[in-house]
Amino acid sequence: xxHAVQAVADAHRHEWAAVLAATVRVxxxxxLAEECxxxxxxxxxxxxxxxxxxxxxxxxxxxxxRHNAMDALRRARTLRSKLHLLVEPEQHAEAHDDRxxxxxxxxxxxxxxxxxxxxxxxxxxxxxxxxxxxxxxVSEPTMAARIxxxxxxxxxAGIPFRMPGAAELPARVDAALTVIHLLxxxxxxxPTGPELxxxxxxxxxxxxxxxxxxxxxxxxxxxxxxxxxxxxxxRRATRTAEDGRLLLLEEQDRSAWDADAIAEAHELxxxxxxxxxPGRFALQAAIASLHASAPSYADTDWPxxxxxxxxxLKVWPSPVVALNRAxxxxxxxxxxPALAEIEALERDGRLAGYRYLPAAKADLLRRLGKxxxxxxxxxRALALTDNEAERAFLCGRLAPLVP
Numbered sequence: 001x002x003h004a005v006q007a008v009a010d011a012h013r014h015e016w017a018a019v020l021a022a023t024v025r026v027x028x029x030x031x032l033a034e035e036c037x038x039x040x041x042x043x044x045x046x047x048x049x050x051x052x053x054x055x056x057x058x059x060x061x062x063x064x065x066r067h068n069a070m071d072a073l074r075r076a077r078t079l080r081s082k083l084h085l086l087v088e089p090e091q092h093a094e095a096h097d098d099r100x101x102x103x104x105x106x107x108x109x110x111x112x113x114x115x116x117x118x119x120x121x122x123x124x125x126x127x128x129x130x131x132x133x134x135x136x137x138v139s140e141p142t143m144a145a146r147i148x149x150x151x152x153x154x155x156x157a158g159i160p161f162r163m164p165g166a167a168e169l170p171a172r173v174d175a176a177l178t179v180i181h182l183l184x185x186x187x188x189x190x191p192t193g194p195e196l197x198x199x200x201x202x203x204x205x206x207x208x209x210x211x212x213x214x215x216x217x218x219x220x221x222x223x224x225x226x227x228x229x230x231x232x233x234x235r236r237a238t239r240t241a242e243d244g245r246l247l248l249l250e251e252q253d254r255s256a257w258d259a260d261a262i263a264e265a266h267e268l269x270x271x272x273x274x275x276x277x278p279g280r281f282a283l284q285a286a287i288a289s290l291h292a293s294a295p296s297y298a299d300t301d302w303p304x305x306x307x308x309x310x311x312x313l314k315v316w317p318s319p320v321v322a323l324n325r326a327x328x329x330x331x332x333x334x335x336x337p338a339l340a341e342i343e344a345l346e347r348d349g350r351l352a353g354y355r356y357l358p359a360a361k362a363d364l365l366r367r368l369g370k371x372x373x374x375x376x377x378x379x380r381a382l383a384l385t386d387n388e389a390e391r392a393f394l395c396g397r398l399a400p401l402v403p
Contacts, residue, residue, distance in 0.1 A: 004048035007043060007057060013200030015058035016126035021098030024105070024161050025071070030123055030151050036068035037061070091274040098209050101163055106150075107175035108159050120179040122147050125204060127186055132190035133213045134386070135182050137353045173216065175259075177225050177281060180208045184229050188236075189387065196240050196389035201234055220272045222289065224282030227268035231288035234258035234265070246393040250297035262292045280316035283308055290353055302331040319350045335364040355384035359394065366401065375401040 003174050013081040019040065023033040040061045054060040106120040118136065121127045127135075133143035134144045164172055187201030209226045216222045239251040272282035286309045309325035322345055328340035342361045351357045362377030378398040 002049070004045060004053060006092065007048055007053040008045050008201070011044070011061060011202065012126060012197075014062060017099045017102065017124050018058060018203065019061045019065055020123065020126075022062045023069055024102060025098060026066055026069045028161055029210055030154060032072055032107075033065075034123060035068065036072060037065045039068050049189060052306070053343040080165050088299035088397075099208065100215065101161055103208065103357040104159055104164050104172050105154070107157060107172045108154065108157075109171045110157050110159060111150050111153060113178075114177060115146055115153075116180060118146055118174040119150040120145060121183060123151075123185070124179075125183050125201065127183065127201070131186055131191045131322050133152065134188060134230055160231070168234060169216070171300045172221065173212075173222070176212060177221055180205050180212065181225060181228070181281070183208070184232070188232060189390075192386040194388045195244065197236065199236065202229075205229060206233060220275065221279040221281045223268045224272035224285045227265040227285035228281055228288050230261045230268070231285060231292045232326065232366060234261040234292055240389060244392070245380035245391055245396070246389045249291065250374065254296070257292065262289070265289050266293060277315070278311070283312040283315065287312070300331075319345055319348060320354070320356075323351065323354075323360060327360055330364060330367075335367045339364045339368070353384060353391070354382050358384070362397070371401045 016139055020033055020037045021035050024030060027036070028035045035124060039263045043064055044057070044061060048054070048057075081276055091321055102124050103120055105197070106124060107116045109283040111119065114136065120131050120201070121132045121135065122129060129144050130140045131148065133140045134146070136143060138146075146268065150280035150294070184202050187205060189196060190198045206226075206229050209222075211227050213219075213222050213226045234257050235259075238254075238256045239247055241247055265285065266289050269282070270286045272278060272285060278286070290301050290308075309321065311327050312321050313325060323342065324340040326338045326345070327339060342357065342364065343359060345351055346361075358377040358380035362374045362381060365371075365374035365377060378394050378401070382391060382394050382398070386392060
């Protein structure tokens with residue numbers, strides 16, 4: 001990959017949301033802004049290849065996208081009414097908050113919850129539609145149609161591009177937390193591609209979580225989300241071997257984990273759990289913090305983790321949470337009762353396309369010495385996995401089970 005191509009790829013990871021937010025400020029139209037920003041990135045690829053990468057790629061892209069917007073608005077004969085916005089000097093603080101404005105625009109209660117999350121992932125974070133579809137366990141055409149409908153609804157309703165007032169914030173915060181968490185998940189374990197992680201996306205989510213925490217420092221679930229991301233991101237350097245092979249938690253070098261991030265997460269968890277019944281992000285953060293603070297895998301406090309999963313299921317009765325709880329159950333009560341829980345989830349059917357269900361079942365069957373059944377489940381997991389690092393891991397587990 002040449003220098004210009006790499007620079008455009010880096011700018012997409014780090015600057016997409018800021019450039020798009022600045023352009024939405026001009027156009028007040030998501031579709032138009034997205035087209036203008038995409039054209040700016042295409043122009044950057046050609047211009048930077050010829051003349052070199054500018055010192056501030058984000059500023060270059062913002063100016064180019066705004067020029068594209070100006071041309072589009074002129075063609076639409078609305079330039080006069082928008083001109084003051086095009087020449088308005090950019091205030092650093094406003095540019096800083098524009099990304100959150102864009103998140104809250106996409107998380108407007110006029111949209112269905114899943115549409116809010118999908119739209120934010122696609123428009124704000126630049127996550128490709130196939131990856132958004134995988135995050136929701138639906139087909140790509142279904143997700144593309146859902147995103148298009150959401151954009152049209154925002155345009156038809158004339159939803160403004162501004163920070164919500166204090167009275168409006170609670171209705172938007174849960175969707176914002178969910179989308180930031182899904183964004184982090186997409187970066188923490190990429191749904192597709194050759195590498196396990198997309199560090200830029202994960203860091204982008206962490207940045208958004210910090211922005212939201214700065215806006216709402218007393219909100220316990222915001223603290224919980226930030227803690228959850230910090231505790232998981234602290235392990236990023238150890239989740240794969242030098243050859244890209246996925247390393248399980250018990251194989252990772254804990255001395256290489258980010259101790260400062262783990263300590264910050266722990267402090268946030270304490271605040272998130274204090275003052276009443278905890279929410280789903282506070283509970284997930286507490287689980288992640290227990291994993292991160294255990295001196296070794298053998299010393300992990302599995303009984304406490306199982307208690308936290310029991311509480312999490314009460315506030316967030318998700319089949320994915322039930323699957324994770326089954327793994328914790330296997331560490332406290334053995335593989336047999338955990339296998340029964342997973343087979344119940346299979347009969348439920350909601351995780352039919354979820355690769356971690358057959359992978360977890362295969363691991364339990366392997367531990368129980370049922371090699372043929374375990375091999376069949378690893379095959380099922382492989383058929384559902386598009387990430388090459390995960391495929392390599394599953395193949396490694398499958399190989400010794402095949403005669």
